[in-house]
Amino acid sequence: MHATLCDLITDLVQNAFEADATEIKLNVEETEKNLKVVIQDNGKGMSAETLEKAKDPFWSDGRKHRHRNVGLGLPFLFQTSEMTNGRVEIDSQEGLGTTVTFHFDPTHVDLPVFGNFTTAAITLMTYGFKGNLTIERSRNGMRYTLSRNELADALGDLNDLESLTLLKAFVESNEEELNHNDSDIL
Amino acid sequence: MAKMTLEELRNLRGSKKKEMTQRDGDKCAQIVIGMGTCGIAAGAKDAFDAFLDELNHNDVKDTRITQTGCMGLCFSEPTVEVAVPDMPRVIYGNVDAQVARRIVREHILGKSLVSDHIFDKPAQDIIK
Numbered sequence: 001m002h003a004t005l006c007d008l009i010t011d012l013v014q015n016a017f018e019a020d021a022t023e024i025k026l027n028v029e030e031t032e033k034n035l036k037v038v039i040q041d042n043g044k045g046m047s048a049e050t051l052e053k054a055k056d057p058f059w060s061d062g063r064k065h066r067h068r069n070v071g072l073g074l075p076f077l078f079q080t081s082e083m084t085n086g087r088v089e090i091d092s093q094e095g096l097g098t099t100v101t102f103h104f105d106p107t108h109v110d111l112p113v114f115g116n117f118t119t120a121a122i123t124l125m126t127y128g129f130k131g132n133l134t135i136e137r138s139r140n141g142m143r144y145t146l147s148r149n150e151l152a153d154a155l156g157d158l159n160d161l162e163s164l165t166l167l168k169a170f171v172e173s174n175e176e177e178l179n180h181n182d183s184d185i186l
Numbered sequence: 187m188a189k190m191t192l193e194e195l196r197n198l199r200g201s202k203k204k205e206m207t208q209r210d211g212d213k214c215a216q217i218v219i220g221m222g223t224c225g226i227a228a229g230a231k232d233a234f235d236a237f238l239d240e241l242n243h244n245d246v247k248d249t250r251i252t253q254t255g256c257m258g259l260c261f262s263e264p265t266v267e268v269a270v271p272d273m274p275r276v277i278y279g280n281v282d283a284q285v286a287r288r289i290v291r292e293h294i295l296g297k298s299l300v301s302d303h304i305f306d307k308p309a310q311d312i313i314k
């Protein structure tokens with residue numbers, strides 16, 4: 001299992017990168033009672049049969065490594081969900097895309113810690129994915145949006161040190177505002 | 187820190203970008219971090235944060251950090267490939283935050299390999 005929920009989310013968005021999507025939306029909505037995550041892509045999708053196989057940790061489609069038959073991204077998601085009474089829905093259509101939705105109970109003792117969203121967002125934005133990735137993040141009603149196209153337009157090469165450093169400051173300032181609001185409530 | 191706007195981001199980059207073009211581009215060091223399932227599970231993001239922090243701390247400019255999926259070296263994740271001009275291209279294994287900082291100081295700044303973490307050893311004669 002992944003150590004943090006942000007690691008799990010990163011892994012699932014990478015599945016969308018690997019599915020040759022050109023448009024990906026990640027939505028992370030936190031409230032005191034529920035964590036809802038939606039990862040929507042317009043990539044190659046899965047047939048019902050492939051989706052069944054994908055739930056098996058000892059299966060991978062063989063595109064990354066021809067003889068490798070371990071794929072842990074989706075099994076980690078199901079494992080975490082089962083351990084914490086969460087809910088997972090995967091809606092996928094071959095050739096059209098995939099939407100992975102999950103709901104976790106943030107108060108469940110077995111739920112991994114949330115982790116560092118800033119780092120997750122930066123690594124996803126600079127992964128080398130050429131399409132657009134939109135991240136919508138909200139916490140107790142406060143929200144912000146990041147769009148890879150807009151960031152690339154403002155920064156140019158996203159992978160050089162200056163861009164990465166500015167990107168980090170940018171995401172951190174947005175995250176801080178979410179958390180700031182949090183402490184107002186308490 | 188007040189919430190930064192996209193416009194502020196653009197302006198900050200605008201001034202930095204000018205600095206950049208005045209330097210020559212081929213001096214750029216490249217860091218490639220393996221960010222597949224195994225890399226992530228082994229802490230590749232901690233390595234990423236440490237690289238960013240240590241590079242800035244030492245004021246190393248002209249570095250690019252990119253990522254790749256699974257490098258197929260799952261047993262030694264996190265793995266990181268480092269290419270510094272005029273030095274052999276090296277793959278390091280088990281790169282935690284501390285090793286990432288050593289790579290910046292010893293390899294990128296000091297121009298000497300972090301030999302105890304080299305995964306894919308280049309020819310024996312170039313490692314002392």
Ligand SMILES: Nc1ncnc2c1ncn2[C@@H]1O[C@H](COP(=O)(O)OP(=O)(O)O)[C@@H](O)[C@H]1O
Pocket residue numbers: 015016019041043044045046054059060061062070071072073074075097098223
């Ligand atoms: N968003 C997606 N779009 C299309 N196929 C997917 C998607 N997510 C997962 N898959 C399929 O499910 C398989 C298993 O995924 P996963 O459990 O993450 O392991 P891995 O990515 O290592 O193969 C993938 O190899 C791929 O064929």
Ligand SMILES: [Mg+2]
Pocket residue numbers: 011014015071072073074223
């Ligand atoms: Mg995967």
